[in-house]
Amino acid sequence: MFILSDKYLKSFYKNYNTPEQENITELLLEFSNGKAIAVDALLPIVYDELKRLASNYLRRERSNHTLQPTALVHEAYIRMIDQTRVNWQNRAHFFGIAANVMRRILVDHARQRNAEKRGAEFQKFSLDENVDKAVELSSEMVALDDALKELAKVDPNNARLVELRYFGGLTFEETAEVMNVSVITAKRHWRVARAWLYGQINQTAQ
Amino acid sequence: MSPQNWDKIKEIFLDAIEIDAPDERADFLTKACAGDQELRGEVEKLIVQDKEAESLMNQPLIEESGIYDLASSIDDRDPLLGKIIGAYRLEKEIGRGGMGTVYIAERADGFFRQRVAVKLIKRGMDTDFILRRFRP
Numbered sequence: 001m002f003i004l005s006d007k008y009l010k011s012f013y014k015n016y017n018t019p020e021q022e023n024i025t026e027l028l029l030e031f032s033n034g035k036a037i038a039v040d041a042l043l044p045i046v047y048d049e050l051k052r053l054a055s056n057y058l059r060r061e062r063s064n065h066t067l068q069p070t071a072l073v074h075e076a077y078i079r080m081i082d083q084t085r086v087n088w089q090n091r092a093h094f095f096g097i098a099a100n101v102m103r104r105i106l107v108d109h110a111r112q113r114n115a116e117k118r119g120a121e122f123q124k125f126s127l128d129e130n131v132d133k134a135v136e137l138s139s140e141m142v143a144l145d146d147a148l149k150e151l152a153k154v155d156p157n158n159a160r161l162v163e164l165r166y167f168g169g170l171t172f173e174e175t176a177e178v179m180n181v182s183v184i185t186a187k188r189h190w191r192v193a194r195a196w197l198y199g200q201i202n203q204t205a206q
Numbered sequence: 207m208s209p210q211n212w213d214k215i216k217e218i219f220l221d222a223i224e225i226d227a228p229d230e231r232a233d234f235l236t237k238a239c240a241g242d243q244e245l246r247g248e249v250e251k252l253i254v255q256d257k258e259a260e261s262l263m264n265q266p267l268i269e270e271s272g273i274y275d276l277a278s279s280i281d282d283r284d285p286l287l288g289k290i291i292g293a294y295r296l297e298k299e300i301g302r303g304g305m306g307t308v309y310i311a312e313r314a315d316g317f318f319r320q321r322v323a324v325k326l327i328k329r330g331m332d333t334d335f336i337l338r339r340f341r342p
Contacts, residue, residue: 144263154212155216162263188220191220191256192216194262194263195252195253195255196252196255197259197263198258198259198262199251
């Protein structure tokens with residue numbers, strides 16, 4: 001009996017287009033061509049892949065102290081999409097989806113951690129600076145997510161821009177590409193959004 | 207705030223922050239807001255916030271203290287936990303080997319309480335030869 005391990009199969013297929021990759025590419029093309037329903041099929045696939053990549057990435061890069069969403073989003077894109085069949089607009093659409101998924105993964109995680117720490121009244125007795133810092137960061141992320149939901153009511157485009165740039169880790173150039181605006185416009189609107197969000201976060205905190 | 211007002215606030219704000227000299231900026235605001243005190247108030251609020259907001263969203267998303275936590279929460283979440291198999295819900299992994307994984311499982315059909323160990327055979331190992339060993 002001879003059984004190939006999953007790991008071997010994956011490295012073997014890495015340089016070939018798998019049927020799964022063909023499917024995902026097809027879905028992305030449909031979505032880009034205005035078939036909105038394709039995004040329902042794409043979201044869970046992108047979600048699983050990004051989560052898996054985040055886990056691998058963090059294991060591999062223990063010495064690197066930051067998790068860069070942009071690295072994950074780009075890697076997911078290269079692994080999931082057949083590059084020969086897509087143009088830059090399709091790429092932009094994929095990044096748009098991935099940024100939204102990153103936001104969900106990170107904010108869900110932060111909310112969960114907040115709830116755990118609150119439940120145990122952890123902060124009061126904590127002597128560990130790192131834990132305090134982690135709690136602080138996850139609270140900030142949750143506050144930002146809440147403020148961003150409010151911004152989406154007033155100015156959905158601006159909220160989307162923040163999602164792409166902050167949660168997706170896209171550059172201004174990439175963000176402008178996804179939003180179909182000039183780089184200068186993207187930069188100006190980022191500044192408006194940032195000022196507004198700052199006010200919203202502090203108003204809620206008081 | 208109506209969308210029209212918001213567009214106006216944005217527009218004036220973006221022009222105003224390009225002007226550095228306080229006097230000039232005040233003059234510009236007087237002109238641009240044309241006596242609309244509420245509009246001017248909103249724009250001025252945004253200008254103050256803009257100064258303070260420079261550090262917002264400036265950091266990498268997750269710093270050292272956060273990443274191990276995120277990694278472990280992803281690693282630990284076995285997608286099978288909580289799943290119901292037959293009458294039993296998988297509660298916790300208690301062992302793992304070449305053939306598969308063993309879980310503690312709780313009876314979930316409500317008839318009675320019972321804890322059992324459930325062994326799940328790894329995909330690829332579910333040959334007749336191996337499965338036969340688990341049949342009564």
